[in-house]
Amino acid sequence: MRAICPKPGTDDLCLLAFVNGQRAGHFPVTRWREVADWADLFAMRHKVEVKILPVTGREYLGFHNLRWQDLQGVGNPSVPDLLFALNNLRELANDPDPVQARRAARLLAKAEAQAYSESRS
Incomplete structure (x- = not known):
């Protein structure tokens, strides 16, 4: 096959x-x-x-x-799903395509900022 x-x-x-x-x-x-x-x-x-x-x-x-x-305001996504999403964005932020890299870097920065602010509250 x-x-x-x-x-x-x-x-x-x-x-x-x-x-x-x-x-x-x-x-x-x-x-x-x-x-x-x-x-x-x-x-x-x-x-x-x-x-x-x-x-x-x-x-x-x-x-x-x-x-x-459905995900707006979700405070506790599963750890494996969150790690998968963050690792995927980190890899995409290093993509040779500058458009893809910028898009991923923006999403990654937003996700990390949100995770940080939630960890402080």
């Missing part, structure tokens, strides 16, 4: 991995090449179907049955 791994678009923020239709994990979009290579190898070795799906932030929320409005 072979993996399906379309290249991410400019608005995609993360990659969702599926093995035989079951969600298997998520990765930062900056690791697309590495994840695509892994998916090809895993599919061949284990004779399974692997799909790597690049998704936007809105689509990622949709997979969790959430809307952006």
